[in-house]
Amino acid sequence: MSERVVIVGGGIVGLAAAYRLSKRFDVTVLEKEAGVCRHQSGHNSGVLHAGLYYKPGSRKARLAVRGIRQMIEFCRTHSIPHEVCGKIVVATAEEELPRLKTLYERGQQNGLSGLRMLSVEELREIEPHAAGIAAVRVPEEGIADYPAVCNALVGEIDGPVILNAEVTAIRREGSGWRVVSTAGEHSCDRIVTCAGLHSDRVAALTGRPREVRIVPFRGEYYKIRPERQFLVRNLIYPVPDPKFPFLGVHFTRLIHGGVEAGPNAVLALAREGYKKSTIRPADVFDAIAFSGLWRFLAKYPRMCWQELRRSYSRELFCASLQRLVPEIQPGDLTEGGAGVRAQAMSPDGSFVEDFHFVEGAGELHVVNAPSPGATASLAIAEEIDSRLP
Numbered sequence: 001m002s003e004r005v006v007i008v009g010g011g012i013v014g015l016a017a018a019y020r021l022s023k024r025f026d027v028t029v030l031e032k033e034a035g036v037c038r039h040q041s042g043h044n045s046g047v048l049h050a051g052l053y054y055k056p057g058s059r060k061a062r063l064a065v066r067g068i069r070q071m072i073e074f075c076r077t078h079s080i081p082h083e084v085c086g087k088i089v090v091a092t093a094e095e096e097l098p099r100l101k102t103l104y105e106r107g108q109q110n111g112l113s114g115l116r117m118l119s120v121e122e123l124r125e126i127e128p129h130a131a132g133i134a135a136v137r138v139p140e141e142g143i144a145d146y147p148a149v150c151n152a153l154v155g156e157i158d159g160p161v162i163l164n165a166e167v168t169a170i171r172r173e174g175s176g177w178r179v180v181s182t183a184g185e186h187s188c189d190r191i192v193t194c195a196g197l198h199s200d201r202v203a204a205l206t207g208r209p210r211e212v213r214i215v216p217f218r219g220e221y222y223k224i225r226p227e228r229q230f231l232v233r234n235l236i237y238p239v240p241d242p243k244f245p246f247l248g249v250h251f252t253r254l255i256h257g258g259v260e261a262g263p264n265a266v267l268a269l270a271r272e273g274y275k276k277s278t279i280r281p282a283d284v285f286d287a288i289a290f291s292g293l294w295r296f297l298a299k300y301p302r303m304c305w306q307e308l309r310r311s312y313s314r315e316l317f318c319a320s321l322q323r324l325v326p327e328i329q330p331g332d333l334t335e336g337g338a339g340v341r342a343q344a345m346s347p348d349g350s351f352v353e354d355f356h357f358v359e360g361a362g363e364l365h366v367v368n369a370p371s372p373g374a375t376a377s378l379a380i381a382e383e384i385d386s387r388l389p
């Protein structure tokens with residue numbers, strides 16, 4: 001009989017891990033919601049990232065490059081809507097040019113194919129309404145329907161995916177584990193947790209100290225009115241600010257039609273705080289008791305304040321977008337949805353930039369899997385598989 005593995009979390013990472021691990025283990029997925037993909041995996045930009053931004057040699061670089069190819073292949077073989085439409089990253093000021101060049105070099109080091117520095121004329125041919133004094137084109141990137149990927153993964157997993165099963169305790173039982181959930185108790189030999197916005201807390205259920213903490217950053221979107229969608233053909237991104245692990249507000253064509261702008265990055269007052277008004281006292285106390293958050297706020301007070309102002313002002317949001325597409329106007333924007341990023345932070349207030357796992361005997365916890373975690377999910381699953389002997 002094969003060993004039993006319980007996987008906590010029915011987001012794209014947990015489901016990809018279950019898909020992969022069910023080829024050699026007896027797997028069970030426990031998901032607290034009434035459906036899969038209800039959090040980050042169902043509230044993101046839907047972009048296939050090829051690994052342009054990430055430090056060469058990092059897990060993110062390695063797994064994004066491998067993951068995008070696997071994800072496109074998975075979409076093809078499962079008839080999941082996707083499109084490799086390419087992306088452009090535009091520099092709009094002189095001071096961004098060295099950073100754009102670094103991105104281009106990183107992309108090359110990471111093994112992206114077809115990467116090209118564009119002249120202004122070439123940029124205008126691809127995106128006629130984009131501003132910019134230089135740009136990089138990433139032809140391998142595109143857009144995909146990640147909720148459809150999650151549903152296809154559920155269909156491929158050889159084992160149960162149990163919904164409404166919130167894991168509340170994980171205890172040692174011999175050399176294995178007893179996992180207590182709201183849907184019952186499960187014995188297993190190994191446990192893998194992929195709990196997204198709760199990854200630090202769920203990892204701590206096996207008795208590990210919480211060395212890093214999840215800090216939730218809400219990302220709010222606007223939609224572009226149909227009659228103004230001609231301003232964006234595909235994906236237009238800024239050169240990211242190196243201080244911040246997020247990519248900056250950008251334009252994204254959606255796989256099922258329409259164009260979105262965003263997301264910003266505002267500290268959320270609840271880990272699942274999709275609305276400004278959602279406050280969960282337990283999450284607030286948890287955050288304010290964490291010294292890392294105070295160090296972060298002390299390091300970047302201006303940036304946090306500006307994000308907050310921009311979150312409440314369509315004009316300020318639009319001003320950021322006008323740096324990329326000057327013709328866009330506040331009246332072209334209508335409220336979109338929001339997602340909350342699970343971003344791990346260290347006690348010194350720095351972001352954990354790379355994908356981060358915590359491991360022990362018979363346990364593996366995916367503690368940090370922010371963007372490009374959806375793109376890289378199949379490669380993350382492969383890495384998890386290789387770490388379970």
Ligand SMILES: Cc1cc2nc3c(=O)[nH]c(=O)nc-3n(C[C@H](O)[C@H](O)[C@H](O)COP(=O)(O)OP(=O)(O)OC[C@H]3O[C@@H](n4cnc5c(N)ncnc54)[C@H](O)[C@@H]3O)c2cc1C
Pocket residue numbers: 008009010011012013014015030031032033036037038039040041042043044045046047048049165166167168194195196197198202219263338339340341342369370371372373374375376
């Ligand atoms: C605004 C935004 C934009 C993004 N854009 C992109 C993009 O364009 N491209 C890209 O590649 N990536 C993007 N990402 C990142 C990507 O969405 C994530 O990397 C990915 O979805 C992480 O998947 P996950 O399975 O780890 O987490 P999640 O999807 O959050 O899943 C975790 C699951 O664990 C469950 N869970 C938590 N606690 C428990 C418990 N105690 N018991 C049982 N279940 C539990 C939750 O209910 C949830 O379903 C974006 C993210 C955000 C928020």
